[in-house]
Amino acid sequence: MQPASSVLFPDLCSRRAKVLRAALRLFTQRGFFNTSLQMIVSESGASVGFIYHHFRDKEGIARALYHHLLERMNALLDDIEAAHRTAEERCRAVIKLLFELTEAEGDSMGFIAHARHREFLPNEKAICSASAFVRMRGFVFEGIEKGEIRPMDPMVAAVIAYGGAIRMIGLRLDGVIEQPLSGYLEELWAHTWQALHP
Amino acid sequence: MQPASSVLFPDLCSRRAKVLRAALRLFTQRGFFNTSLQMIVSESGASVGFIYHHFRDKEGIARALYHHLLERMNALLDDIEAAHRTAEERCRAVIKLLFELTEAEGDSMGFIAHARHREFLPNEKAICSASAFVRMRGFVFEGIEKGEIRPMDPMVAAVIAYGGAIRMIGLRLDGVIEQPLSGYLEELWAHTWQALHP
DNA sequence: GTCTATAGATCGATAGAC
DNA sequence: GTCTATCGATCTATAGAC
Numbered sequence: 001m002q003p004a005s006s007v008l009f010p011d012l013c014s015r016r017a018k019v020l021r022a023a024l025r026l027f028t029q030r031g032f033f034n035t036s037l038q039m040i041v042s043e044s045g046a047s048v049g050f051i052y053h054h055f056r057d058k059e060g061i062a063r064a065l066y067h068h069l070l071e072r073m074n075a076l077l078d079d080i081e082a083a084h085r086t087a088e089e090r091c092r093a094v095i096k097l098l099f100e101l102t103e104a105e106g107d108s109m110g111f112i113a114h115a116r117h118r119e120f121l122p123n124e125k126a127i128c129s130a131s132a133f134v135r136m137r138g139f140v141f142e143g144i145e146k147g148e149i150r151p152m153d154p155m156v157a158a159v160i161a162y163g164g165a166i167r168m169i170g171l172r173l174d175g176v177i178e179q180p181l182s183g184y185l186e187e188l189w190a191h192t193w194q195a196l197h198p
Numbered sequence: 199m200q201p202a203s204s205v206l207f208p209d210l211c212s213r214r215a216k217v218l219r220a221a222l223r224l225f226t227q228r229g230f231f232n233t234s235l236q237m238i239v240s241e242s243g244a245s246v247g248f249i250y251h252h253f254r255d256k257e258g259i260a261r262a263l264y265h266h267l268l269e270r271m272n273a274l275l276d277d278i279e280a281a282h283r284t285a286e287e288r289c290r291a292v293i294k295l296l297f298e299l300t301e302a303e304g305d306s307m308g309f310i311a312h313a314r315h316r317e318f319l320p321n322e323k324a325i326c327s328a329s330a331f332v333r334m335r336g337f338v339f340e341g342i343e344k345g346e347i348r349p350m351d352p353m354v355a356a357v358i359a360y361g362g363a364i365r366m367i368g369l370r371l372d373g374v375i376e377q378p379l380s381g382y383l384e385e386l387w388a389h390t391w392q393a394l395h396p
Numbered sequence: 397g398t399c400t401a402t403a404g405a406t407c408g409a410t411a412g413a414c
Numbered sequence: 415g416t417c418t419a420t421c422g423a424t425c426t427a428t429a430g431a432c
């Protein structure tokens with residue numbers, strides 16, 4: 001159940017937002033192909049006509065969700081970039097954010113980080129090519145250039161920096177990890193940084 | 199294109215194996231729900247009747263693939279456990295194996311590590327609860343107990359050990375990483391071990 | 397713009413011959 | 415055991431009233 005107010009879904013009232021939130025929950029929990037339009041109608045309270053008028057087709061709902069969530073992620077990365085100077089602080093802040101979003105808005109995190117978008121959005125780039133993920137890697141690349149991270153292949157540094165956290169998010173969303181992720185942040189990052197610091 | 203001989207698919211000749219290999223390729227590249235039975239018939243050369251007689255239904259093909267691949271992975275983990283004593287060597291060997299399989303049998307790795315099985319196999323456990331993944335984590339847990347890995351939460355150690363590699367596999371399968379993974383193994387593991395060693 | 401009723405197409409699964 | 419022809423269910427998308 002999504003909380004009443006939400007970082008990734010500021011708009012909770014419009015009918016369009018109701019459709020998006022219902023679809024998000026169904027897509028994440030049952031999968032895109034196991035979700036019929038009728039289910040979205042029942043869950044959202046909107047009608048078939050409304051949905052086709054505003055989203056063109058079923059794929060259009062997923063496309064709107066995809067772009068909406070990536071745009072929100074980009075805005076949150078802007079905040080992090082402005083609030084922190086060093087690669088170490090920025091990466092840590094990114095992981096803290098992702099952990100918090102996993103706990104507070106698991107459906108959204110599941111849709112962003114966990115779903116196989118190519119299967120139902122054939123014309124979208126792979127999510128890891130999306131700008132939000134490119135920018136996350138950019139924090140690491142910049143850290144190497146500035147000497148804040150020890151010299152190594154940039155992609156290797158990026159997967160070390162975020163790989164453990166992303167794996168942890170997956171395990172949490174799948175129910176393998178039963179405790180809130182916030183309790184792991186300090187320990188995870190302290191050790192991860194041992195692999196990166198100069 | 200799968201190679202002519204295969205670690206994960208020793209049997210290449212039987213009609214059953216032809217169906218499994220065709221389905222694997224289609225499921226990984228197009229997704230389970232975008233693959234019709236008719237496509238599997240066309241790709242494998244078997245008939246509808248043959249498939250339903252041997253697999254009961256479409257889900258049965260995916261189920262057979264899932265169990266077959268996890269069983270093969272378990273056998274390969276047996277080999278690693280027998281060939282290496284320390285956690286450091288075992289984890290490194292696991293990552294080396296996964297990197298090699300990603301390059302040589304990308305469809306299989308995509309199906310094991312990348313697909314959302316819950317969507318089309320509702321009665322199977324999440325893949326990260328499967329025995330192969332539990333055993334991979336077990337190598338890490340044992341390393342902590344023996345003092346080969348510095349004291350920390352076991353799950354944190356496990357995601358640090360494998361998270362970077364698994365992330366790299368995902369990026370490689372999605373085409374973000376363009377070079378073979380073997381070229382990254384040494385550097386990735388050398389730095390990752392800095393986060394784990396006592 | 398919004399709704400309901402329905403068309404149109406696909407696909408999984410089976411029946412029945414061999 | 416294997417095959418082909420076909421049924422029946424489901425779901426997306428649209429037509430047409432309001």
